[in-house]
Amino acid sequence: MTVDTDVRPLVSMRGITIAFPGVLALDGVDFFLRPGEVHSLMGENGAGKSTLIKALTGVYAIDAGTIEVADEERDFASTADAQAAGISTVYQEVNLCANLSVGENVMLGHEPRGFAGISWNAVHREAARHLASLGLDLDTRSPLASHSIAIQQLVAISRAMVLDAKVLILDEPTSSLDRGEVEQLFAVIRSLRDRGVAILFVSHFLEQVYEISDRITVLRNGALIGEYLVEDLPREALVTAMIGRELDELSALSGAAERAIDRTGTPVLSAEGVGRKGVLEPADLDVFEGEVVGIAGLLGSGRTEMVRLLYGADKADAGQISVGGERAKMHAPRHAIDRGIAFSSENRRAEGVVAELSVAENMILGVQAQRGWMRRLSKAEQDAIVAEYMEALGVRPADPTVPIGTLSGGNQQKVLLARWLAMQPRLLILDEPTRGIDVGAKADIQRKVAQLAAEGLSVVFISSELEEVLRITQRLAVLRDRRKIGELDPTEVDLDGLVDYIANAGHTERSATR
Amino acid sequence: MTLLKHRLFWPVAALVTLVVVNVIANPNFAKVTMRDGDLYGNPVTILRESAPLMLVALGMTLVIATRGIDLSVGAVMAVSGAVSLTIIADSPDPGSLGTVTVAIVVAVLVALVLGAWNGFLVSVLGIQPIIATLVLMLAGRGVALLITGGAITTVTSAPYKFLSNGYLILLPVAFFIWVAVVAIVALVERRTALGMLTESVGINPEASRLAGVRSRGIIWAAYMVSGLLAGVAGIINASNTMAADSNNAGYLIELYAILAVVLGGTSLMGGKFSIAGTVIGVLTVTTLDKTIQFFGVPPAQSPVFFAVVVVIVVLVQSPRVHAWGRAASARMRRTPSSGEPPTGPGAASAAKKHEEVAA
Numbered sequence: 054m055t056v057d058t059d060v061r062p063l064v065s066m067r068g069i070t071i072a073f074p075g076v077l078a079l080d081g082v083d084f085f086l087r088p089g090e091v092h093s094l095m096g097e098n099g100a101g102k103s104t105l106i107k108a109l110t111g112v113y114a115i116d117a118g119t120i121e122v123a124d125e126e127r128d129f130a131s132t133a134d135a136q137a138a139g140i141s142t143v144y145q146e147v148n149l150c151a152n153l154s155v156g157e158n159v160m161l162g163h164e165p166r167g168f169a170g171i172s173w174n175a176v177h178r179e180a181a182r183h184l185a186s187l188g189l190d191l192d193t194r195s196p197l198a199s200h201s202i203a204i205q206q207l208v209a210i211s212r213a214m215v216l217d218a219k220v221l222i223l224d225e226p227t228s229s230l231d232r233g234e235v236e237q238l239f240a241v242i243r244s245l246r247d248r249g250v251a252i253l254f255v256s257h258f259l260e261q262v263y264e265i266s267d268r269i270t271v272l273r274n275g276a277l278i279g280e281y282l283v284e285d286l287p288r289e290a291l292v293t294a295m296i297g298r299e300l301d302e303l304s305a306l307s308g309a310a311e312r313a314i315d316r317t318g319t320p321v322l323s324a325e326g327v328g329r330k331g332v333l334e335p336a337d338l339d340v341f342e343g344e345v346v347g348i349a350g351l352l353g354s355g356r357t358e359m360v361r362l363l364y365g366a367d368k369a370d371a372g373q374i375s376v377g378g379e380r381a382k383m384h385a386p387r388h389a390i391d392r393g394i395a396f397s398s399e400n401r402r403a404e405g406v407v408a409e410l411s412v413a414e415n416m417i418l419g420v421q422a423q424r425g426w427m428r429r430l431s432k433a434e435q436d437a438i439v440a441e442y443m444e445a446l447g448v449r450p451a452d453p454t455v456p457i458g459t460l461s462g463g464n465q466q467k468v469l470l471a472r473w474l475a476m477q478p479r480l481l482i483l484d485e486p487t488r489g490i491d492v493g494a495k496a497d498i499q500r501k502v503a504q505l506a507a508e509g510l511s512v513v514f515i516s517s518e519l520e521e522v523l524r525i526t527q528r529l530a531v532l533r534d535r536r537k538i539g540e541l542d543p544t545e546v547d548l549d550g551l552v553d554y555i556a557n558a559g560h561t562e563r564s565a566t567r
Numbered sequence: 568m569t570l571l572k573h574r575l576f577w578p579v580a581a582l583v584t585l586v587v588v589n590v591i592a593n594p595n596f597a598k599v600t601m602r603d604g605d606l607y608g609n610p611v612t613i614l615r616e617s618a619p620l621m622l623v624a625l626g627m628t629l630v631i632a633t634r635g636i637d638l639s640v641g642a643v644m645a646v647s648g649a650v651s652l653t654i655i656a657d658s659p660d661p662g663s664l665g666t667v668t669v670a671i672v673v674a675v676l677v678a679l680v681l682g683a684w685n686g687f688l689v690s691v692l693g694i695q696p697i698i699a700t701l702v703l704m705l706a707g708r709g710v711a712l713l714i715t716g717g718a719i720t721t722v723t724s725a726p727y728k729f730l731s732n733g734y735l736i737l738l739p740v741a742f743f744i745w746v747a748v749v750a751i752v753a754l755v756e757r758r759t760a761l762g763m764l765t766e767s768v769g770i771n772p773e774a775s776r777l778a779g780v781r782s783r784g785i786i787w788a789a790y791m792v793s794g795l796l797a798g799v800a801g802i803i804n805a806s807n808t809m810a811a812d813s814n815n816a817g818y819l820i821e822l823y824a825i826l827a828v829v830l831g832g833t834s835l836m837g838g839k840f841s842i843a844g845t846v847i848g849v850l851t852v853t854t855l856d857k858t859i860q861f862f863g864v865p866p867a868q869s870p871v872f873f874a875v876v877v878v879i880v881v882l883v884q885s886p887r888v889h890a891w892g893r894a895a896s897a898r899m900r901r902t903p904s905s906g907e908p909p910t911g912p913g914a915a916s917a918a919k920k921h922e923e924v925a926a
Contacts, residue, residue: 364777366776366777385776386776386777386778386779387779387781390779396777398774398777403771403773403774404771404773404774404777405774405777406771406774407766407767407770407771407774407775408770408771409766409770409838409839410763410766410767410770414763414767418763418767418775418778418780419778419779421760421763421764422764422775422778422779422780422781423779424760425760425781426759426760426761426764426785427759427760428759428760429758429759429760430760472778
């Protein structure tokens with residue numbers, strides 16, 4: 054898969070500079086996007102990726118530099134200008150109208166008209182044609198909301214094609230898709246690329262970047278590090294380029310999996326046959342003191358559902374849970390909290406942060422809720438908690454009075470981790486704590502988890518990144534199709550072995566019972 | 568600049584402007600006179616007549632902070648007035664302090680029960696707040712009429728009358744009542760964790776639940792406080808006229824309370840709330856009411872006048888209008904030196920950039 058560097062760029066951004074008060078978000082960055090290529094933009098949070106995208110889509114005005122699209126210099130004053138120049142964006146959160154039908158969304162604003170206004174039959178016919186050209190066969194009259202996020206994203210891409218987009222920007226399109234859905238999306242991306250569309254792709258998943266990209270541009274701290282052909286840039290070199298230092302931190306953790314766990318005593322948490330109809334088949338799980346238990350499986354395999362039942366976020370209708378050998382009723386999160394269990398949801402924005410409250414208030418929320426409203430934490434107690442965790446987790450900016458909603462994803466996650474740690478739990482359940490955050494923050498969080506476990510905290514750890522799970526856990530429970538299919542020792546299995554187990558273990562037995 | 572950014576700047580600016588316009592139009596507006604050791608005059612009247620709306624709006628602020636709304640406050644006022652005056656009217660000694668105390672305590676307890684009913688519907692049964700409180704808004708006045716036997720109960724009772732018409736040190740009792748209640752509510756909300764937990768539940772109910780916040784209790788408590796304060800408001804209102812008029816007591820006050828809360832800068836989306844803002848909002852609404860009387864606007868036209876001023880006040884406080892204003896003044900400053908190269912395509916997007924960074 055070689056790309057001809059001599060192809061004339063469709064988009065040429067030269068010397069792009071954007072300054073915010075006190076911050077130089079982009080400093081003279083050059084970026085070129087050629088027709089018929091998939092070009093990944095890489096960098097840590099705060100590197101300037103989204104600022105560059107916003108400059109290209111007309112959200113931000115540039116302070117210096119030039120943007121040329123199709124050999125014509127452009128001055129985007131609004132997103133409408135950028136769209137008119139053939140630049141379309143598909144975001145992680147699909148910005149279509151969920152309550153309208155698929156066909157209406159695809160054709161919105163470009164409805165074919167007959168003599169009596171909009172011809173709805175033609176709308177749906179046209180929409181179906183556009184969808185079919187991307188290999189999608191959908192009922193165009195079904196409401197958009199009735200489809201999965203993956204399909205909604207493909208509908209958003211179809212819509213971009215209706216707008217005759219020559220440049221398609223995909224900003225973290227895969228973060229909530231499972232493997233099959235990613236494949237479907239990639240098939241569509243490849244077919245668009247072959248039609249000559251220039252595609253700008255942003256993702257935190259290195260695997261996917263290597264799978265789909267022809268070219269990679271790396272930014273760091275608002276400056277251009279370089280533009281590379283994929284085959285010229287090995288992974289280690291990419292990571293080094295992104296973070297600007299050798300990444301020893303992650304490898305330093307490699308000893309974690311070998312740490313011996315005493316499993317002779319009473320488990321901190323013991324679940325027997327815990328399940329819920331249509332959500333999770335009854336499953337067992339023990340977690341011992343100081344142990345990090347990983348839950349591996351694909352998205353939708355029941356891993357999130359399982360820990361939600363253990364925490365009481367959802368009510369189990371089968372089985373029983375014991376904490377420290379005592380039977381425990383888990384009908385509400387409070388029941389779990391009272392027994393020293395904390396749970397960090399995978400859905401940071403909807404179920405984690407309280408966006409308009411300050412970083413400090415978000416940190417103390419759990420402790421304060423546990424104490425009740427009457428016994429307010431004194432200013433000194435609050436400051437002690439906040440100071441301790443701001444420092445220990447390296448939250449940036451180091452100002453606890455700003456609303457948490459203004460922080461980057463990685464820093465929000467650190468604040469949430471602080472919220473749970475401040476409650477001094479004996480069992481911490483972390484569901485995708487490192488998703489969508491930059492490499493540095495990821496390393497910080499992994500290191501903290503490993504350190505706390507070594508000090509005796511029990512952890513249940515869920516992550517889509519199997520390498521991460523293998524690196525920091527001492528035992529793995531594997532789920533598939535809302536069923537626990539077995540447990541593995543991470544020291545005895547490598548990445549390929551784990552993938553194979555997730556994909557195949559117990560399959561023969563399963564098909565026999567069907 | 569930091570003063571401009573303060574969340575109470577625009578609410579205060581609106582109130583001050585309203586007062587200044589009045590004083591310019593007629594200096595008598597601000598005139599205060601001393602009679603028999605007490606203060607009289609328009610400002611004093613505003614402070615006195617603010618009492619019922621102040622109490623209702625205070626409760627409404629807490630309910631709105633939980634993402635709710637309480638439409639029943641006017642009806643609760645009617646019930647509370649009816650209960651207290653019926654007890655006084657039926658007692659052999661309407662003028663005694665004991666009778667009045669019993670009447671007030673019973674009326675306030677009844678209002679508390681009604682607030683608890685609203686809270687039960689919303690927090691336990693999960694009924695949408697607007698519907699849950701609509702039930703009592705419609706039924707409450709019927710209950711009040713039932714208590715008074717369909718008539719307007721009037722009584723003569725000096726201690727009861729004192730609540731709204733009496734004076735303490737220089738100023739009306741009603742003023743001291745609302746100042747005390749504001750102080751108590753502010754202390755409870757901000758010196759305990761109730762305020763923060765209420766905001767947390769209002770901003771993100773699911774995150775709060777997972778963090779172990781007892782959101783049911785917090786939401787329930789907000790409606791109970793709202794009911795309780797509406798009850799006190801109903802007593803002050805009845806004391807003002809010494810009559811329990813079930814059809815007109817607190818009529819439409821729920822809407823004026825919502826208006827006052829919003830003028831004070833608390834979002835109807837729930838979450839962050841400002842008690843000081845609500846106080847400013849209520850004083851604005853009451854001052855506007857006085858303005859209409861003072862300008863001698865004919866009753867038939869006064870709603871129009873009221874509406875026009877409210878629209879202006881709301882526009883003055885709108886962040887989007889502020890952004891337009893900044894953009895317009897930036898353009899004005901730029902036009903004279905048109906030879907200078909543009910630093911960016913338009914001040915509007917520059918303003919937008921600023922906002923996002925500040926946000």
